[in-house]
Amino acid sequence: MTIIELKNVNKIYNNKVHALKDINLKVEEGDIYGIIGYSGAGKSTLIRLLNGLETASEGEVVVLGEDFGKISNEKRRLKRQNIGMIFQHFNLLWSRTVSENIEFPLEILGVPKKEREQRVNELVKLVGLEDRKDNYPSQLSGGQKQRVGIARALAGNPKILLCDEATSALDPETTADVLDLINEIHQKTKITVVLITHEMHVVKTICTKVAVIDDGKIIEEGLVSDVFYKPQNEVTKRFLKQTAFSSEKSATKNIKNWKETFVNGQIVKLTFNDKNFNTPVITDLTKELGVKFNIIQGKIDKTKTGNIGTLYAQIIGENGSIEETISRLEQLEISVEVL
Numbered sequence: 001m002t003i004i005e006l007k008n009v010n011k012i013y014n015n016k017v018h019a020l021k022d023i024n025l026k027v028e029e030g031d032i033y034g035i036i037g038y039s040g041a042g043k044s045t046l047i048r049l050l051n052g053l054e055t056a057s058e059g060e061v062v063v064l065g066e067d068f069g070k071i072s073n074e075k076r077r078l079k080r081q082n083i084g085m086i087f088q089h090f091n092l093l094w095s096r097t098v099s100e101n102i103e104f105p106l107e108i109l110g111v112p113k114k115e116r117e118q119r120v121n122e123l124v125k126l127v128g129l130e131d132r133k134d135n136y137p138s139q140l141s142g143g144q145k146q147r148v149g150i151a152r153a154l155a156g157n158p159k160i161l162l163c164d165e166a167t168s169a170l171d172p173e174t175t176a177d178v179l180d181l182i183n184e185i186h187q188k189t190k191i192t193v194v195l196i197t198h199e200m201h202v203v204k205t206i207c208t209k210v211a212v213i214d215d216g217k218i219i220e221e222g223l224v225s226d227v228f229y230k231p232q233n234e235v236t237k238r239f240l241k242q243t244a245f246s247s248e249k250s251a252t253k254n255i256k257n258w259k260e261t262f263v264n265g266q267i268v269k270l271t272f273n274d275k276n277f278n279t280p281v282i283t284d285l286t287k288e289l290g291v292k293f294n295i296i297q298g299k300i301d302k303t304k305t306g307n308i309g310t311l312y313a314q315i316i317g318e319n320g321s322i323e324e325t326i327s328r329l330e331q332l333e334i335s336v337e338v339l
Helices: 042-049 071-084 098-108 113-126 143-154 172-189 200-206 224-229 234-242 247-261 281-290 319-331
Strands: 003-015 019-030 032-036 058-063 083-086 160-164 191-197 208-214 218-224 266-272 292-303 308-316 335-338
Touching: 003 042, 003 191, 019 042, 019 143, 019 218, 032 042, 032 172, 032 200, 042 058, 042 191, 042 218, 071 083, 083 143, 098 113, 098 143, 098 308, 113 143, 143 281, 160 172, 191 200, 200 224, 200 292, 208 224, 208 234, 208 292, 218 224, 218 234, 224 234, 224 308, 247 266, 266 319, 281 292, 281 319, 292 319, 308 319
Parallel strands: 032 191, 032 208, 083 160, 160 191
Antiparallel strands: 003 019, 003 058, 208 218, 266 308, 266 335, 292 308
């Protein structure tokens, strides 16, 4: 079931700043959907449309079956009770304890005290903060503060969880812990998660689907493994390189040296997915075409929806045999880039 759908959405500020341009996006129930882009790409504007803080200048933002632009402010406020929000800088109330921070949205909703206390106890256990429930935010680490933020976002049993750069302020180890927690919550509750980020590692680790946004436009989207296996847009390729996805960063630095060292034949970069994991492709081609493969560097990256392998190798043999080898690899849906 589609839980969020944007149809031909534009957002224009002051009649001149075109922040979002013809956005079409569909999020299915149970997705962990990543929206990735550089600063200024339009991510923050997009998430403000998804949580109903702003409405589109043109187009439809349909959330849980209703267009945010066509309902009253009061109805939009009620609809937003089904949307939890996690922020980059936690946005905790510093004068309240962990329990009181988690309880706060339930107070606003008018939930009776006994029910509030029961829900808080469930949530501190869920996020692993049972021994910290009486602490104040100043007594917590960054990761613990974000766990409070996650628990607070879940307090009202929302159907959608929006994460706005939720790990950007955290170190890599803490980021991994928080992503594991979000993944665990997703598995237990099947809540739909939309993750706004500029970190490729976050998308690779946790998301099932991804949309790449640039200059206010969605330029690429689909299953994470598909988009990263065969990126079509230069911005997506740049993200892969800058985040060292599939050993891209280290390989880029070494290609010049490889060309000086491995002077015979042809150096290639092979990219493959789950279809080719259990097939002895290189062994078969070596026997059949008489070429030799010299493995230079390789890595397998795991994503939520599949694996992506990258192999840098030297192919040695007659020119015709090398060309035939490359052609056969491509026929097997293995991406070949001659370096």
